[in-house]
Amino acid sequence: xxxxxxxxxxxxxxxxxxxxxxxxxxxxxxxxxxxxxxxxxxxxxxxxxxxxxxxxxxxxxxxxxxxxxxxxxxxxxxxxxxxxxxxxxxxxxxxxxxxxxxxxxxxxxxxxxxxxxxxxxxxxxxxxxxxxxxxxxxxxxxxxxxxxxxxxxxxxxxxxxxxxxxxxxxxxxxxxxxxxxxxxxxxxxxxxxxxxxxxxxxxxxxxxxxxxxxxxxxxxxxxxxxxxxxxxxxxxxxxxxxxxxxxxxxxxxxxxxxxxxxxxxxxxxxxxxxxxxxxxxxxxxxxxxxxxxxxxxxxxxxxxxxxxxxxxxxxxxxxxxxxxxxxxxxxxxxxxxxxxxxxxxxxxxxxxxxxxxxxxxxxxxxxxxxxxxxxxxxxxxxxxxxxxxxxxxxxxxxxxxxx
Amino acid sequence: xxxxxxxxxxxxxxxxxxxxxxxxxxxxxxxxxxxxxxxxxxxxxxxxxxxxxxxxxxxxxxxxxxxxxxxxxxxxxxxxxxxxxxxxxxxxxxxxxxxxxxxxxxxxxxxxxxxxxxxxxxxxxxxxxxxxxxxxxxxxxxxxxxxxxxxxxxxxxxxxxxxxxxxxxxxxxxxxxxxxxxxxxxxxxxxxxxxxxxxxxxxxxxxxxxxxxxxxxxxxxxxxxxxxxxxxxxx
Numbered sequence: 001x002x003x004x005x006x007x008x009x010x011x012x013x014x015x016x017x018x019x020x021x022x023x024x025x026x027x028x029x030x031x032x033x034x035x036x037x038x039x040x041x042x043x044x045x046x047x048x049x050x051x052x053x054x055x056x057x058x059x060x061x062x063x064x065x066x067x068x069x070x071x072x073x074x075x076x077x078x079x080x081x082x083x084x085x086x087x088x089x090x091x092x093x094x095x096x097x098x099x100x101x102x103x104x105x106x107x108x109x110x111x112x113x114x115x116x117x118x119x120x121x122x123x124x125x126x127x128x129x130x131x132x133x134x135x136x137x138x139x140x141x142x143x144x145x146x147x148x149x150x151x152x153x154x155x156x157x158x159x160x161x162x163x164x165x166x167x168x169x170x171x172x173x174x175x176x177x178x179x180x181x182x183x184x185x186x187x188x189x190x191x192x193x194x195x196x197x198x199x200x201x202x203x204x205x206x207x208x209x210x211x212x213x214x215x216x217x218x219x220x221x222x223x224x225x226x227x228x229x230x231x232x233x234x235x236x237x238x239x240x241x242x243x244x245x246x247x248x249x250x251x252x253x254x255x256x257x258x259x260x261x262x263x264x265x266x267x268x269x270x271x272x273x274x275x276x277x278x279x280x281x282x283x284x285x286x287x288x289x290x291x292x293x294x295x296x297x298x299x300x301x302x303x304x305x306x307x308x309x310x311x312x313x314x315x316x317x318x319x320x321x322x323x324x325x326x327x328x329x330x331x332x333x334x335x336x337x338x339x340x341x342x343x344x345x346x347x348x349x350x351x352x353x354x355x356x357x358x359x360x361x362x363x364x365x366x367x368x369x370x371x372x373x374x375x376x377x378x379x380x381x382x383x384x385x386x387x388x389x390x391x392x393x394x395x396x397x398x399x400x401x402x403x
Numbered sequence: 404x405x406x407x408x409x410x411x412x413x414x415x416x417x418x419x420x421x422x423x424x425x426x427x428x429x430x431x432x433x434x435x436x437x438x439x440x441x442x443x444x445x446x447x448x449x450x451x452x453x454x455x456x457x458x459x460x461x462x463x464x465x466x467x468x469x470x471x472x473x474x475x476x477x478x479x480x481x482x483x484x485x486x487x488x489x490x491x492x493x494x495x496x497x498x499x500x501x502x503x504x505x506x507x508x509x510x511x512x513x514x515x516x517x518x519x520x521x522x523x524x525x526x527x528x529x530x531x532x533x534x535x536x537x538x539x540x541x542x543x544x545x546x547x548x549x550x551x552x553x554x555x556x557x558x559x560x561x562x563x564x565x566x567x568x569x570x571x572x573x574x575x576x577x578x579x580x581x582x583x584x585x586x587x588x589x590x591x592x593x594x595x596x597x598x599x600x601x602x603x604x605x606x607x608x609x610x611x612x613x614x615x616x617x618x619x620x621x622x623x624x625x626x627x628x629x630x631x632x633x634x635x636x637x638x
Contacts, residue, residue, distance in 0.1 A: 001508070001511075001512055001515045004503075004504075004508075005501065005503055005504065008503035008504075009503055012502070012503065292497075292499065293499070293501065293502075296493075296495065296499040296501075297501070298484060299458070299460055299487065299493055300487070300488070300493055300513060300516075300560070300561075300564075301484055301485070301487050301488025301489070301513060301516050301517075301564065302484070302488075302516055303481050303484045303485065303488075304480070304481060304484070305481075306516070397460045398455050398460040398461045401460075401495065401499065
């Protein structure tokens with residue numbers, strides 16, 4: 001009966017209740033929508049980090065990451081053989097890496113030269129998909145090099161042009177080689193684009209003396225959740241190697257992703273705190289308007305705990321009535337925008353790319369966050385109910401009836 | 404006789420530290436089971452205050468009230484509410500029904516607070532609303548009932564808890580003559596047939612004429628306590 005009274009009381013002032021329920025719905029929609037954008041950005045960053053940049057796991061010589069010297073390499077054949085045998089591994093790329101410099105009439109620029117097997121690299125991070133001009137490295141041309149559009153603009157490089165790369169070999173001596181620009185690429189990570197050029201592994205190995213060796217094995221798995229088991233097995237298998245997951249390779253990405261939950265909760269909490277003032281105000285008005293009625297209820301035998309519960313019920317119902325509408329609106333908006341994407345490129349230009357994010361965001365609304373938001377709405381309503389409920393509790397029947 | 408209400412030396416003083424105003428001044432009142440009594444007096448004489456004190460809604464500055472031998476004056480607030488729920492029925496001048504509940508629900512609500520079983524509740528609601536002549540208005544909300552009908556629902560609500568007695572504060576003040584007469588008929592019938600004790604505060608001649616005992620209050624003091632038109636059952 002308390003529930004019925006609370007529910008019917010809610011609709012005694014229909015306009016006021018509808019307004020508050022609408023505010024809750026709007027707040028809920030806004031909160032969930034912003035949350036979905038956050039998660040969409042996070043997911044996009046995660047996919048880029050894994051599918052286009054670092055893969056799930058990377059294996060290096062323990063000293064390579066510290067000094068980045070070509071001499072710290074790993075045996076190609078054994079790694080190749082073992083990785084081929086792992087059923088969880090979707091693709092892997094065994095790379096030779098070195099630092100160097102590209103020099104043209106426009107200037108010079110420090111770079112990282114990636115010696116890759118074009119097929120394996122394509123399978124591991126889909127590099128061919130980012131070629132915007134010319135051809136990918138699987139070309140018939142001799143000594144092809146793939147450079148980014150950003151580097152090409154800066155150094156005034158053109159497809160088909162020749163470029164000399166000066167590199168450090170395994171003995172830390174300078175060596176150089178002439179390469180023909182087969183194509184230009186543009187990924188979603190502008191800073192990485194500017195630094196990296198890609199050549200065929202054999203070409204680089206000849207120049208720096210790493211035939212039969214490799215500096216980096218990038219391993220892409222079929223499933224994200226296989227990461228930890230595979231990682232631990234590889235660690236046990238290759239004790240002397242430096243084996244890292246994407247979280248260790250790109251800690252900033254891991255940090256961003258791990259803080260998404262916190263950010264979204266903070267965001268929702270701010271919205272709900274603002275809403276709670278509206279709810280408190282409405283419920284205080286309701287208690288004030290119904291003071292004689294509450295007095296009568298207490299007079300005829302409704303104890304304080306029941307009065308308290310009645311006000312809390314009413315407040316929670318007020319909040320919860322608007323929440324499903326907000327949830328539905330958010331779900332529809334997110335489902336639609338997840339399909340079409342939100343292109344922020346026009347507004348933000350290359351800003352997102354400069355931070356390694358795609359300019360098209362596909363919002364995502366994970367269910368556990370929706371449930372968490374619902375819990376927060378309930379909690380807010382319960383907290384917002386306290387003040388009006390205590391106000392009702394303090395009423396003395398004889399005084400309340402007279403008002 | 405079987406005493407239901409025993410009010411001893413009841414006083415209610417406002418502003419005791421500055422200019423004391425006695426709303427009720429050293430009143431003794433004793434009501435037996437089956438009484439049909441009225442507290443009468445001019446406005447401001449202390450009728451409602453005394454009624455509220457007897458009903459446990461207000462605390463006296465001095466004295467105490469015993470209901471069925473239980474001193475309710477010293478009861479803690481929650482026990483007092485519980486005591487009211489099981490022992491006292493209230494009828495207010497402004498009806499004070501819960502507007503969002505139907506007539507049936509308004510009556511049933513009290514029994515729900517008492518945690519009575521559903522079957523018993525349903526039977527009693529029907530019995531009471533039939534007794535007050537509203538068996539065909541059970542599912543109507545107060546706003547759709549006339550003042551007289553609302554007050555009849557209020558009487559049914561007051562009786563729902565099977566109280567020891569009913570306190571009715573100016574129950575006919577907001578009613579037209581016909582409704583007031585009908586209401587008094589019902590209450591008188593309940594008193595005669597079911598032995599329900601009623602204590603009214605009123606200036607309504609119609610109520611005073613039917614009361615079997617009339618206590619007159621002037622400036623918070625009982626100036627007269629005498630049988631009404633019919634012989635009083637109390638000393």
